[in-house]
Amino acid sequence: xxxxxxxxxxxxxxxxxxxxxxxxxxxxxxxxxxxxxxxxxxxxxxxxxxxxxxxxxxxxxxxxxxxxxxxxxxxxxxxxxxxxxxxxxxxxxxxxxxxxxxxxxxxxxxxxxxxxxxxxxxxxxxxxxxxxxxxxxxxxxxxxxxxxxxxxxxxxxxxxxxxxxxxxxxxxxxxxxxxxxxxxxxxxxxxxxxxxxxxxxxxxxxxxxxxxxxxxxxxxxxxxxxxxxxxxxxxxxxxxxxxxxxxxxxxxxxxxxxxxxxxxxxxxxxxxxxxxxxxxxxxxxxxxxx
Ligand SMILES: NC(=O)c1ccc[n+]([C@@H]2O[C@H](COP(=O)([O-])OP(=O)(O)OC[C@H]3O[C@@H](n4cnc5c(N)ncnc54)[C@H](O)[C@@H]3O)[C@@H](O)[C@H]2O)c1
Numbered sequence: 001x002x003x004x005x006x007x008x009x010x011x012x013x014x015x016x017x018x019x020x021x022x023x024x025x026x027x028x029x030x031x032x033x034x035x036x037x038x039x040x041x042x043x044x045x046x047x048x049x050x051x052x053x054x055x056x057x058x059x060x061x062x063x064x065x066x067x068x069x070x071x072x073x074x075x076x077x078x079x080x081x082x083x084x085x086x087x088x089x090x091x092x093x094x095x096x097x098x099x100x101x102x103x104x105x106x107x108x109x110x111x112x113x114x115x116x117x118x119x120x121x122x123x124x125x126x127x128x129x130x131x132x133x134x135x136x137x138x139x140x141x142x143x144x145x146x147x148x149x150x151x152x153x154x155x156x157x158x159x160x161x162x163x164x165x166x167x168x169x170x171x172x173x174x175x176x177x178x179x180x181x182x183x184x185x186x187x188x189x190x191x192x193x194x195x196x197x198x199x200x201x202x203x204x205x206x207x208x209x210x211x212x213x214x215x216x217x218x219x220x221x222x223x224x225x226x227x228x229x230x231x232x233x234x235x236x237x238x239x240x241x242x243x244x245x246x247x248x249x250x251x252x253x254x255x256x257x258x259x260x261x262x263x264x265x266x267x268x269x270x271x272x273x274x275x276x277x278x279x280x281x282x283x284x285x286x287x288x289x290x
Pocket of ligand 1: 010012093112153
């Protein structure tokens, strides 16, 4: 089936394209900029979700949509985008996508939201809350099957516009994030779910990474001194972590992903253990890209 990826030239879209192709689907990338890679079998349409007149045309023959396009926190913190930009793309853009889909009879949409909706103190988070309202409204009142995914931060280490070195990314992941591959898996699982089962209401599913730490560890964090809980699992990487500026005493917080597990069979695979192994093996270059 043809799957339209709004903003498909971005990080998440580029991870999804080969997965869709491998599953026998045709990814249709709709983006204002060209993708760095366009594997054989994928389709690229240079265009905007804000182009109301053309959007219906872009959606022709597509059976489902992954709505990714959106400015995110980084565009706000570096001053690149203002309130109008956030409203235009994240709010009106979401409306345009859902309205065009509805008019075309496309009833399967995976909407990429964010855990930032829990902290409505930024333009970004408020625009994503409004986007979720729109997605929910179409799910409830237009008989559309909608999965709203709320991932933690997932900008990948190979995005050098954001992370110069692997250790920059590692320090950020340390504070709480999810690997982009796990987010892509959840998108694929959502598409599979939507292809098999009509939903009577939109699903809202939080995505977090994998953890070695148990709830008991978190409840008794560092009872034996700073860094003690870290040593229990990653003793061989203690010095390495410190040398790259990661603080072993930082207590992570886990998010409740039980709904994603229940509905999608979501399994987070990337944890601090993976990160430390990659840091040990590749240092600041990070793992080579496949
Ligand atoms: N990256 C994260 O850490 C993170 C975390 C949680 C949620 N999200 C959500 O994921 C989405 C961003 O995904 P990403 O990380 O792949 O971002 P990205 O910035 O790499 O990609 C976004 C793409 O959208 C495209 N785009 C911009 N305006 C457009 C328009 N008018 N029409 C079509 N395409 C347009 C951009 O050119 C870009 O390629 C957003 O919805 C964001 O809220 C991101």
